[in-house]
Ligand SMILES: Cc1cc2nc3c(=O)[nH]c(=O)nc-3n(C[C@H](O)[C@H](O)[C@H](O)COP(=O)(O)OP(=O)(O)OC[C@H]3O[C@@H](n4cnc5c(N)ncnc54)[C@H](O)[C@@H]3O)c2cc1C
């Protein structure tokens with residue numbers, strides 16, 4: 001049995017992951033913005049076999065509340081083995097271009113709030129000399145593109161931050177996993193037309209647990225995105241800047 | 246990707262889509278009529294609403310609670326209506342619980358199973374799925390919510406079980422699960438030739454076995470087939486029968502331009518199937534036993550772009566002659582399929598006003614869509630069913646005349662008083678008058 005904390009637990013990918021944890025008998029602590037939704041998910045996870053499920057309400061951008069929420073989680077679980085940070089928003093890129101305010105809010109929701117939580121969790125895991133921190137980034141963080149570079153910049157910042165954190169904590173027996181999903185069929189992408197490249201939340205969830213078990217550092221999900229992003233990163237900037245991606 | 250039903254018949258008019266993602270949320274505002282859509286495992290048009298809107302229910306896929314007294318034979322599961330039976334099995338079989346009734350595929354939702362009041366191989370003992378539904382919530386287009394059970398809002402319960410999604414949307418349900426000792430079944434297979442032999446085998450087997458069903462070859466000169474009886478294996482018997490690891494299901498990868506199911510391949514398949522070496526007794530995992538076709542996802546695509554029909558009827562117990570007559574009509578037509586299934590329904594009263602099962606003999610067959618020829622055969626079969634006092638199963642139907650449906654279901658008029666004025670389906674428009 002693992003003691004698992006999930007932040008952004010109402011996310012489709014997070015919920016799919018929590019179901020897999022529940023089925024293997026883990027103890028879970030769910031953090032998110034919507035109290036009623038969290039309770040519904042908690043009830044479901046209990047039926048699925050979770051050893052224990054508790055919840056706390058938190059807006060991830062409310063940094064002042066982070067430390068207390070993490071302390072509550074840790075004491076409810078009686079320790080901490082795995083933390084998954086899953087929350088995120090998909091900004092309206094055009095609206096961001098017209099609003100500095102909105103751009104910074106989106107950077108906060110997708111990067112600063114994540115970095116704040118990862119800092120506290122990293123310190124916690126470092127102190128106990130073990131544990132795993134998994135954070136959901138995105139393939140969008142691998143290269144800036146005109147269609148969503150506010151989101152991409154935030155996810156890219158998180159990836160770089162985690163790289164440094166990993167470099168520091170690797171010596172302390174702590175795993176830091178950057179998860180980079182491609183297109184996933186979730187409420188976040190409800191408005192998009194779905195094609196062959198699209199994955200289901202359950203596929204991503206299985207990938208996350210497999211990568212945690214295999215002690216990986218960075219995982220593209222599904223795996224073919226590693227190749228796609230390699231090609232995208234290799235395109236010279238002087239050509240890339242002329243593409244409409 | 247637009248929603249369709251299992252038969253994939255071409256030409257169904259498109260419907261716009263909405264989704265219900267929270268059980269406490271109101272129905273979304275609809276532009277035209279609404280119809281709940283479960284997992285689209287109905288063959289014809291009970292889950293289609295051309296020109297109107299389909300309300301996807303799969304998002305309501307959370308368990309709510311499970312209660313069982315220690316040592317009890319039954320437990321009570323409360324879950325949202327979009328939960329798949331497959332999800333219930335994955336979660337509960339390892340803990341020693343099973344569905345009280347299951348159809349031949351596990352990829353159906355709880356709401357869909359209630360709305361068609363589905364049956365399984367244990368009908369002779371357990372009745373329909375609806376017999377094991379304790380309560381559910383019905384959400385109607387006027388915003389009202391009713392908890393319905395056989396004793397509370399009993400009229401709404403009877404109308405909604407087997408109600409084809411036309412009385413409103415089921416948001417959650419409470420169903421019984423039954424104890425099992427493990428995932429394995431003891432299976433007995435017996436070849437038979439002729440219907441008399443089937444009925445003799447069946448009478449003996451129903452007294453002794455929980456599950457019974459027969460596969461029949463309707464292309465042979467005299468109907469022949471394999472009678473399959475099964476029972477959940479007790480723990481001691483299961484001990485040394487190790488469970489083989491579940492395989493990732495194969496998927497039928499594309500829709501071939503023409504049907505792969507033609508007279509030639511059918512005859513060959515049926516001959517092979519009938520003569521394949523068959524252990525008289527075997528131990529089998531529940532999945533291949535109950536869901537032989539679930540191993541091949543999208544097997545319905547092999548019928549090609551023209552899709553296919555299923556014809557399922559029930560006739561009263563005394564009407565054995567009608568089954569014989571139908572088999573002959575099918576053999577003479579040269580149409581028919583390898584999915585011909587014969588079973589008897591027991592005496593247990595179905596709880597729904599429009600529930601399909603009634604005491605008698607049920608025959609189900611798949612037919613590739615060959616246009617007029619196929620429809621002409623169905624008209625002949627309809628006449629036999631009508632003369633025998635039988636009826637057809639809406640969940641499998643895409644073409645029955647309205648009169649046949651209305652005559653077959655005596656509670657039809659009473660049912661109409663429970664219709665939700667904001668709900669409709671292609672099926673309903675077709676048969677209501
Ligand atoms: C391979 C195969 C084998 C089968 N074997 C059997 C069998 O042995 N016995 C049997 O009885 N059937 C059998 N069926 C038919 C199947 O069990 C039924 O058609 C079932 O109702 C499909 O459920 P679904 O969730 O896919 O619902 P759909 O097909 O999407 O919808 C079915 C009906 O339920 C309504 N509905 C769905 N959800 C709700 C809701 N939440 N509230 C209100 N109404 C709702 C829809 O409006 C529609 O009228 C089989 C089907 C297949 C493909």
Ligand SMILES: NC(=O)c1ccc[n+]([C@@H]2O[C@H](COP(=O)([O-])OP(=O)(O)OC[C@H]3O[C@@H](n4cnc5c(N)ncnc54)[C@H](OP(=O)(O)O)[C@@H]3O)[C@@H](O)[C@H]2O)c1
Nearest residue numbers: 010011012013033059060086087088138181183184186188
């Ligand atoms: N879907 C994709 O294609 C895709 C691709 C790559 C990466 N991702 C990443 O995957 C993660 C999960 O997203 P998803 O696809 O599962 O979408 P989702 O279901 O829409 O989940 C996003 C979740 O983030 C939560 N959230 C947003 N802002 C928050 C805040 N300030 N505080 C707390 N919670 C907040 C939302 O909570 P509420 O329920 O309260 O709104 C929601 O549950 C995100 O980090 C996303 O960026 C998704």
